[in-house]
Amino acid sequence: MKNFRFFLILLFLPSMLVGCVETNILDKLGLVTLVGYDVGTEEKMATTSAIREVNPEFQSNVEVITTENETSKGNRMKTNRKLSKKVVVGQMRVILFGEELAKDDIQHYIDAHLENESVSNSVYLAVVEGEMTELLEYEYKNIDDIGQHIYRLLEQNIKQENMISATLHETGHDLYTAGEDIFMPIIKKEEEVVELSGIALFKNSKMVSKIPPEDTFYVKLIAERFKTGTFETILQKEDIPDNLMKNTPNEIPIAFDTIHSKRELKLVNPNTPEFDLKVKIKSRITEIYPDVNLGDPKTVAILQKAISKNLSREISRVIAYSQSVDSDIFAFGEKFRSSVRGSNLTKEKWHELYKDMKVNVEVDFVILRSGVFE
Amino acid sequence: MKFKLPFNKKNETPVEIGAPRKDIGMLNPLKNDFVQSIKDATHNPADLIIKDIPPNHLTLIYINNLVDDVTLNDHIISNLQDKPNDTPEVIKATLSIPEINTSTRLEMAIKSLVNGSVLIHLEGYSQVIMANIPKRESRNLSTPENESQVLGAQVGFNESLSTNISLIRRYIVSPDLCNEKFTVGRRTNITVALLYINGIADDQMINTLRQRITDLNIDALLDSAVLAEMIDDNSMSVFPQMLLTERPDRFCDGLLNGKLGIVVDGSSMAIVCPQTFIEFFQSREDQNLRWQLATFARLLRFTAILLSVFLTPIYVGALTFHYEVIPQAFLVPLSESRALVPFPPVIEALLLEFIIELLREAGARLPTKIGQTIGIVGGIVIGTAAVQAGITSNILLIFVALSALASFTTPSYIMGNVIRLIRFPIIILAGYWGFYGIMLAFCFILIHLLRQSSLGAPYMSPFYPPRLKSMADTIIRLPLSLTSKRPEVTRPSDQEKFNPEPVKPDKS
Numbered sequence: 025m026k027n028f029r030f031f032l033i034l035l036f037l038p039s040m041l042v043g044c045v046e047t048n049i050l051d052k053l054g055l056v057t058l059v060g061y062d063v064g065t066e067e068k069m070a071t072t073s074a075i076r077e078v079n080p081e082f083q084s085n086v087e088v089i090t091t092e093n094e095t096s097k098g099n100r101m102k103t104n105r106k107l108s109k110k111v112v113v114g115q116m117r118v119i120l121f122g123e124e125l126a127k128d129d130i131q132h133y134i135d136a137h138l139e140n141e142s143v144s145n146s147v148y149l150a151v152v153e154g155e156m157t158e159l160l161e162y163e164y165k166n167i168d169d170i171g172q173h174i175y176r177l178l179e180q181n182i183k184q185e186n187m188i189s190a191t192l193h194e195t196g197h198d199l200y201t202a203g204e205d206i207f208m209p210i211i212k213k214e215e216e217v218v219e220l221s222g223i224a225l226f227k228n229s230k231m232v233s234k235i236p237p238e239d240t241f242y243v244k245l246i247a248e249r250f251k252t253g254t255f256e257t258i259l260q261k262e263d264i265p266d267n268l269m270k271n272t273p274n275e276i277p278i279a280f281d282t283i284h285s286k287r288e289l290k291l292v293n294p295n296t297p298e299f300d301l302k303v304k305i306k307s308r309i310t311e312i313y314p315d316v317n318l319g320d321p322k323t324v325a326i327l328q329k330a331i332s333k334n335l336s337r338e339i340s341r342v343i344a345y346s347q348s349v350d351s352d353i354f355a356f357g358e359k360f361r362s363s364v365r366g367s368n369l370t371k372e373k374w375h376e377l378y379k380d381m382k383v384n385v386e387v388d389f390v391i392l393r394s395g396v397f398e
Numbered sequence: 399m400k401f402k403l404p405f406n407k408k409n410e411t412p413v414e415i416g417a418p419r420k421d422i423g424m425l426n427p428l429k430n431d432f433v434q435s436i437k438d439a440t441h442n443p444a445d446l447i448i449k450d451i452p453p454n455h456l457t458l459i460y461i462n463n464l465v466d467d468v469t470l471n472d473h474i475i476s477n478l479q480d481k482p483n484d485t486p487e488v489i490k491a492t493l494s495i496p497e498i499n500t501s502t503r504l505e506m507a508i509k510s511l512v513n514g515s516v517l518i519h520l521e522g523y524s525q526v527i528m529a530n531i532p533k534r535e536s537r538n539l540s541t542p543e544n545e546s547q548v549l550g551a552q553v554g555f556n557e558s559l560s561t562n563i564s565l566i567r568r569y570i571v572s573p574d575l576c577n578e579k580f581t582v583g584r585r586t587n588i589t590v591a592l593l594y595i596n597g598i599a600d601d602q603m604i605n606t607l608r609q610r611i612t613d614l615n616i617d618a619l620l621d622s623a624v625l626a627e628m629i630d631d632n633s634m635s636v637f638p639q640m641l642l643t644e645r646p647d648r649f650c651d652g653l654l655n656g657k658l659g660i661v662v663d664g665s666s667m668a669i670v671c672p673q674t675f676i677e678f679f680q681s682r683e684d685q686n687l688r689w690q691l692a693t694f695a696r697l698l699r700f701t702a703i704l705l706s707v708f709l710t711p712i713y714v715g716a717l718t719f720h721y722e723v724i725p726q727a728f729l730v731p732l733s734e735s736r737a738l739v740p741f742p743p744v745i746e747a748l749l750l751e752f753i754i755e756l757l758r759e760a761g762a763r764l765p766t767k768i769g770q771t772i773g774i775v776g777g778i779v780i781g782t783a784a785v786q787a788g789i790t791s792n793i794l795l796i797f798v799a800l801s802a803l804a805s806f807t808t809p810s811y812i813m814g815n816v817i818r819l820i821r822f823p824i825i826i827l828a829g830y831w832g833f834y835g836i837m838l839a840f841c842f843i844l845i846h847l848l849r850q851s852s853l854g855a856p857y858m859s860p861f862y863p864p865r866l867k868s869m870a871d872t873i874i875r876l877p878l879s880l881t882s883k884r885p886e887v888t889r890p891s892d893q894e895k896f897n898p899e900p901v902k903p904d905k906s
Contacts, residue, residue, distance in 0.1 A: 038838075039830070041831075042830045042831075045719065045830070045831055045832065046719075047718050047719060047742075048718070048719055048720075048721050049717060049718055049742055049743065050716075050717045050721050050724070050732065050733050050736060050743075051733050051736040051737050051739070053721060055721070055729070076729075076730070078730075078733040078734055078736075078737050079737065112721065114721055114722035115721065115722065115724075115726065115729065117726070142722055144722070172726075
C-alpha cells in the first residue's frame with residue numbers, strides 16, 4: 025500500500041513540471057530561414073535575416089530585416105522588437121557572411137552557431153560578394169522568398185557537384201583540423217538573379233582570396249570530394265598534339281561526364297614536403313568541338329593523353345594559386361600529419377611548410393564512351 | 399491517511415454470502431401437498447402448469463415457456479394417457495424421452511423444473527420423474543458481424559451453447575476434444591463450457607483456468623466478456639489478456655495451437671486464452687492467404703497501429719515544441735492551415751479526437767435505420783464545417799481521420815478500442831512535454847505490457863522473453879511449411895504440428 029502510494033506520487037510529481045517547458049507554437053513563430061552577417065556601419069555587427077511569417081489575413085510573407093548590434097543574440101532581440109512573432113532560428117538553412125566580415129574573422133560566428141543547439145549542423149555557409157543588404161532586401165521580380173531561393177540555389181548546385189559544399193558541420197570540422205583550411209561558395213547579385221560567382225579561400229578563419237567557379241572541379245578532384253558530374257575544359261594549343269587532326273585549331277573546348285574518379289595522395293618527402301598526386305578519371309565525352317573522330321582508337325588514345333596533360337596542368341595551377349595565398353583547402357596538411365609520426369602539426373606550422381610544398385601531379389584520363397548520351 | 403483501493407485484495411477475508419434458496423427437504427407422496435410445496439418453492443408463477451392425467455392420479459407440473467410443446471404432447475401426454483401406470487419405474491420405461499431421471503428431493507425437482515423439465519408425480523410415491531424437454535430458442539447461424547473476413551468460413555457463433563459446441567465439434571472431429579461444464583452465477587446458473595484438446599493443451603494451464611472458473615463467487619453472469627474480465631490475470635489493465643471471438647475457426651485455431659477455450663451459454667462470443675499481445679493483431683484470414691499477401695496485410699496492420707497511436711501526438715508535439723523537425727516543404731502548408739485556429743495544437747487535437755470518438759459512439763448506438771445519417775453528419779458537416787469555421791486545421795483533420803481509420807484495422811474489436819483510448823493520454827503528454835512526453839508515455843505503456851501475463855504466459859512473448867523461433871511468425875506470416883511447430887507461449891504438450899518434410903517430390 026505504501027509502496028503503491030509512493031509510485032503514484034512519483035508518477036504525478038512530474039506533472040508539476042508542465043509549466044517549465046518553453047512552448048514554440050508554430051503559427052506564433054517567425055522562422056528565420058536565412059541570416060546574413062556583415063560589418064556594421066555604426067556598431068560591430070550588422071545582421072540581415074529573412075523571416076517567414078504566417079498571417080491569417082494574407083498568405084505567408086517573408087520579411088527581410090536588418091539590425092545592428094554588438095552580438096548576434098542582441099541582433100535577434102532587436103529583430104524581435106520589429107516583429108509580431110517570436111524569432112526562432114531552428115529552421116535556418118543558410119548563413120551568409122559579407123566579404124568584408126569574412127576578410128576580418130568569422131571564427132566567432134561559426135562557433136556561436138555550432139554551440140546553438142537549435143541550429144542544424146547541415147546549414148549551408150556562403151560568402152556574399154558586394155553588399156549584403158542589397159542582395160537580400162532587393163525585390164526580385166521572380167524570387168518570392170529570398171531565403172528559400174538561396175538555399176535551393178546552393179543545395180541544387182552542391183548536389184550536382186557544381187559547387188563545393190560548405191555546411192556548418194564540414195566547416196566546423198575543417199576549421200579545427202590542423203592541416204586544413206576552410207572554403208565557402210561565393211554568391212553575388214547580378215541584376216535580377218542571384219548567382220554563384222566563385223569559391224572563397226580562407227586562411228584559418230580569414231578570407232584571403234577567391235577562385236572562379238570553373239575551378240570547383242579541380243578543387244574537388246584534388247580534395248577527393250568529387251564523385252560524378254559534368255565538367256568542361258579547354259584544350260590549349262600546347263596540349264594538342266599535331267597528329268590529332270589535320271587543321272588543328274588554337275583551342276578545343278571539350279565537355280565530359282565523369283563516371284568514376286579516384287585520387288591517390290602519397291607523401292614522398294616529408295622534409296620539403298613533397299607529394300605524389302595521382303588522379304584517375306573514367307569518363308565519357310559529351311561534347312567536343314570541332315568534331316574529332318572518336319571512333320578511331322588511335323585518336324582516342326591521343327585525345328586521352330591531351331586531356332590528361334591539360335588537366336594536370338590545370339590542377340597544378342590551382343594548387344600553385346592556393347599556395348600563393350597560403351590557403352590549404354585540399355587538406356594536404358592532414359595527409360602530412362597522418363603520414364609523419366610525431367609531427368605535432370598546428371595550423372601555424374603547416375602554413376610555414378605549405379608555402380614550399382611540392383606536388384607532382386599525374387592524371388590518368390580514360391574515355392570510356394562517346395556518342396549519344398542523356 | 400490510508401485509502402482503500404479495489405485491487406489490493408490480499409488481506410480481505412472472503413465474505414460468505416448465504417445461498418438464497420434453502421434445502422427444503424424430501425418430497426411429499428400426497429398429491430396436494432406435493433403441488434403446494436412446488437408452488438411455494440417457485441413462488442407460484444403464472445406460467446406454472448399443473449395438469450392431472452386420469453386414471454392413475456398422475457400429476458404433470460411444468461413451466462409453460464420452458465418446455466417444448468411438441469415433445470410434451472407427442473411423447474409424454476399421449477404416452478401416459480389411458481395407460482395403467484402403476485409405479486414410477488413403469489412410467490419411466492414408457493416415456494420415449496432421452497433425458498429422464500427420478501428423485502425424491504424437492505431441491506432437485508425444482509432445479510430440474512426451472513431447467514425445462516416436466517415433473518411427473520404419482521399419487522402415493524415420494525419419487526418424482528423428471529423428463530427434460532427444454533425448448534431451445536436461438537437465432538439462426540449468421541455471418542460474424544464484428545470480425546468479418548473476405549476469405550474463409552462465413553459462420554459465427556450464436557447465443558446457444560449447444561449450437562456453438564456443435565460448430566466447434568464439426569471443426570475438430572476428435573475424441574480428444576475435451577468439454578467440461580461448469581455452472582456460474584448463484585442467481586443465473588449459466589452453463590459455461592471449458593474446451594481444450596487433450597494431448598496439446600498444457601495441464602497446468604487447464605488446472606489454473608478450471609480453478610479460476612470454479613472459484614468465481616458471483617450472483618449473475620450474462621456475457622462471456624464479463625467472464626473474461628473476471629478471470630483475466632490483471633483485470634485492472636486496459637489491455638485485454640484473453641481474446642473474445644465470434645468466429646469458430648479462430649476459436650478452433652486457438653485450440654489446435656494448445657490454447658484453452660471457454661464458451662458461455664447465452665453469449666455469442668467465446669473466450670480464447672492464453673493470448674499474447676501480438677496475436678491480437680493477427681487475423682485468421684492470414685492463414686488463408688498466400689504468405690506474401692498475408693505478410694503485407696500484417697505489416698500494414700502494424701504500421702496502422704503505430705500511426706494510430708503516435709501520429710496525432712507527433713503532430714501536437716512538433717507544432718507545440720519542436721518546430722525544428724518539420725520538413726521545410728511541410729512548413730508553409732502546415733502553418734498556413736493552422737493560422738486561423740484559435741487554440742493551441744493540443745486542444746485542437748483533443749477536440750477533433752473527441753468529435754471522432756463521438757461519431758463512432760453515436761454510430762454504434764444509433765438504430766440501424768438512421769445510422770447512415772451519421773456518415774453524412776460526420777463526414778461532410780462536421781469535417782468541412784470545422785475547417786471552414788477555423789476550429790481545426792485541414793492537416794490535423796487528415797491525421798485524425800487516418801488514425802481513427804487505422805485503429806479499425808485491428809482484428810480484435812476490444813483491442814481496437816484500446817488503441818484509440820491510449821492515444822488520449824499520449825496527446826495530453828505530447829502537449830505538456832512534446833516528444834519527451836510521447837517517449838514517457840511509450841515507456842510507460844511498454845513497461846506495463848511487459849508486466850502483464852495471460853494465464854501465466856508472458857504477454858509480450860515471443861519478444862519478451864525472446865523466443866527467436868516463434869518470433870518469425872509474428873510480424874510477418876511465414877510460409878506454412880516453415881511453421882511446423884506450435885508457438886511456445888501455450889507450452890503445448892505436443893510441439894510438432896506436422897512433419898516438415900515436403901509432400902511433393904523435389905524437381906529434378
